[in-house]
Amino acid sequence: MPETVSPTNGSNGSGPRIGVYVCHCGTNIAGTVDVKAVAEYAATLPGVAVARDYKYMCSDPGQALIQQDIREHALARVVVASCSPLLHEKTFRKALERVGLNPFMLQMVNIREHDSWVHLDGKAATEKAKDLVRAAVRRVVLHKSLQKRRVPINPNVLIVGGGIAGIHAALTLADAGKHVYMVEREPTIGGHMAKFDKTFPTLDCAACILTPKMTSVGSNPNITLWTYSEVTGVSGYVGNYRIQIKRKPRYIIEELCLGCQECVTACVYKDGKTPDEFNLGLSKRKPVYLPFPQAVPQKVVIDPEVCIEFKSHKCKKTCVEACGDRKAIDFNQKEQIEEIDVGTIILATGFKSFDPLRNPYYGYGRFPNVYTSLEVERLINAAGPTGGEIVLRDGKKPTSVGIIHCVGSRDANTNRWCSKVCCMYSLKLAHLMKERTGAEVFNFYIDMRTPGKGYEEFYDRLLDEGVHFVRGRVAEVTDWPAHPSEKGKLVIRAEDTLAAFVRRIPVDMVVLAVGLEPQPDAQAVRRMFNISCSSEGWFLERHPKLAPVSTFTEGVYIAGACQGPRDIPDSVAQAGAAAAEAMALIDSQFVELEPYTAFITEEECSGCKSCIPMCPYQAISFVPEKKKAAINEVLCKGCGTCVAACPSSSIQQNFFEDEEIFEEVEGLLAYA
């Protein structure tokens, strides 16, 4: 039964009547802080008409308590001493609103994260709680009625990144009738998945399941697809973002190109000389090229770094000739800047695979027959550089293959984390290699991580196929023989920990299961969109358990591997979730902005213009007729910089006015 403490402060005086509520939060607060004592103390403070403690203030009965008191005791101010405002400030504000009290007449006191959860000494913690409550009581008297502002939400969505996550989010939103702008840095969408041969555990052909979705994106009237483009500027706030996008010149007029590739055939380069990016350098391409046969959009690109026309301006331009009447080639095409307005943004920029040159002991780059997993995907793929035949860089066909797990992962020297997908894809590659070449395959692992649906069963399947599994982290790959059987081979040295001795295993081909890392420009990107990242560089979600797709910036969502290593099903699921949350925001049609904006008292403004350059959001402008500064409430984010900068203190911030803050400070210091 909640206790009521009758006011003993003789306050039935002129000030607003204050209700103070101290929450137990189960034992989270009450375990350290003597909540009853705090409530009793609160009752002695001037202006407090009612002071209670209760087990769970945020619960329905807890809120009902406050509402009842507001009605019965004509409360004009409420102080709730409980958890962090991030958690329940909204809850209590709504409670006040429902009984007709302005929601900003509430002051929350954090006696959990700032008190009971960080102190062990109960007596000292209780005294601290009392100090904090006292400060809040003094402050709340000065609170003013404020109104939240509503701004409309632009229904358009920007999706950055055209991998499987971006594609799925785009299709979901487009199907819901929203207009999507998809910006992809490469000349084609598809991301990493387009490079895979098969996907685990079903061994579905990656291209077969991806390309229909890619085509849908290309042909959906609700999706504006801008490939070979990058976002260069972001401004605005939730519901109202203005995005600047740089469209790199393909030197092809997209609307006119049919993707027939006659220009590629006709190019003066008889053979390709430039390492092909899609095939990870395992084959060569010409200066004019189609990234891969199923590229979307199905348009060629010209690489100005190697095209003769750009270097010497004297090329025969057989490509133009071959294009004929279509006239799709334009060597004078320039970079274009687009500006669009969107309401929400989804970042799906994906990952980068670990560069094995950082692990010199594995011999990548030194020995021609050491490959990364992604390179092997291209070798195995029928549309790859060797037409699906496993032929090594030196022309050999491997009779034995070693697959090394955890390259660059689970290692304090490179990346501490587990990259989640490598065990599964190593099993997949083991299966495919064995099927394709009949070679002896060895997988060198530390733990076999197969947590997904059908994953452990896939491992069972591999165990049946005669692949050798050696549990031991590989120290080095060498080419010097210690035994006659090792001549001419690459030797993998690892301890077979299950047998407890060291083994040297000679193989023809070494596959490095490289881990996943944040993209190299992840920091630049996240700063542009104003979101946080974790200490490793992955984009940060709002809450690791309960809010995995939203960020701390309203209106910006993340999906897929840019948030952390994950497989395709999880990326797709997350993309759908991000699309749904974006939709929820758009369909609510308005977003309510907190009224914590700054305002200028015109009479006191001297027109010195000190505040204008200070504003990070360019929300302040100078009104020449009045010779005073004016703040655009819509752009103001309430950071408080101008408030502090103004030399004549003529700028104040709602909810954080000087008097309110001073009163709170005085309240704290009044312990003496």
Place this chain on the structure above:
Amino acid sequence: MKYAYYPGCSLRGTGKAYEESLLAVFQTLGIEVQEIDNWNCCGATTYLSVDELASYALAARNLALAEREGLDIIAPCAACYLVLNKTQHYIRDYPDIKTVVIRALKKIGLDYADRVRVRHPLDVFLNDVGAKAITAKVVKPLKGLKVAPYYGCQIVRPYATFDDQGNPTSMDKLLAACGATVVPYPLKTRCCGGSQKGTLPEIGLDLIRFLIEEARRNGADTIATVCPLCQFNLECFQAEAAESTAPSMPILYFTQLMALALGASPGAVAFRRSLVKVEPVLAAKEIAYA
């Protein structure tokens, strides 16, 4: 440039050629060294196995003696270099060890304030003198001589202060500065077996064989070392380790090659100390050595 010189016990014994050539190189390059007065054995890897704290204190005596002169130490022997560096690190990182060492040193009238740096000749030659300055002083370029640079373990692990741990190149650069051709040598930091060969003969042989064969496979005429024990192992047991028809591989200290290139006297170049002669190779490459 003046430094405190800590030769270590081996340089007076099996590693004599190292000291003789090293001092000649110092002289030619204008590096002044002052041997630490009455230095004691650093304990190498062995004292640490018997009594860790005593080992730090004994090694620290040498650090304190150099600090008293206000000079940084040059320690050519790889084991000495490592032990002195390690002692410094552990004194810094573990307060208990620091207490033990400082007290022991005080009892013999010495202080230690972590002001002295322990350097290796490779570091001093490359970073304090510079490859260009060395090339300028070369009178007998080692043109055509193919050298495999063997660093061994202890100057690159665990403290990689002046060179890369996985693929060090300081010796490569110095040898190239003297005109030699440095061959790729992937085993450049692999252990030679250390003192195990002396105590457990069967074991050391395999390790030695790989090192020599790999150098030969990459076309080396000779292997350049920085550690007296590596030099001893590779030279003295190669016949036992190798297959009977394999030609011999001269094993030299890098300072011997540098001394030769810089025009030092035959006595200083100290080829007479080698058991596997390098003169035939030099003659074949028309590099004068006498």
Place this chain on the structure above:
Amino acid sequence: MGLDRTLKYEADRDPEFASWISHTVGGERIRHCLQCGLCSASCPLSQYMDYTPRRLMHLSREGFKQEALGSYTIWLCTACYRCMVECPKKINLTHLMYALKERAIKERVYPKRFPIPVMARQFCAMIRGSGRITESWLMVRVFLRTAIWRMFGMRSLGWKLFRTGRLNIKPDKIERNDELTTILHSVAATRKELAI
């Protein structure tokens, strides 16, 4: 057939040993060992060891003292530091090998007439006595205590080294050797005082 019990009861564990190795200098992270085996794979001597370094770490942290101290592993370690530099959990293996060696010598747990611990003790005795090592005399002292006939086998090498001036007959000595004695006494005293 002579079958021995290989099953281990909890009574076969030595909790003091397990606790000691987790708290000794260098053992701070031993509980993080994932048993990945990279240390064994990179160790040039692991091919001769009875227990690989990885296995030794696990035996030690679980408190199987006899197996750990009586193994050949700790004596075969040349302290090349590869294991430590490559360990993905940054465990100071080399230092733990030293710690185990030190403890094995203290408790006199090692194979009989095994040359390495003998060498270690002779090495230290020589330093205490003269302040520096004279290689020739060190080898003589070790051979005398282990396998005299080995000396005979090394005679050819010995002669070659003598001829090239690399074998010193005269033992090297420092002046003021008493300083070393003072240091050692002080170390022993401080060790006792700090109980380390």
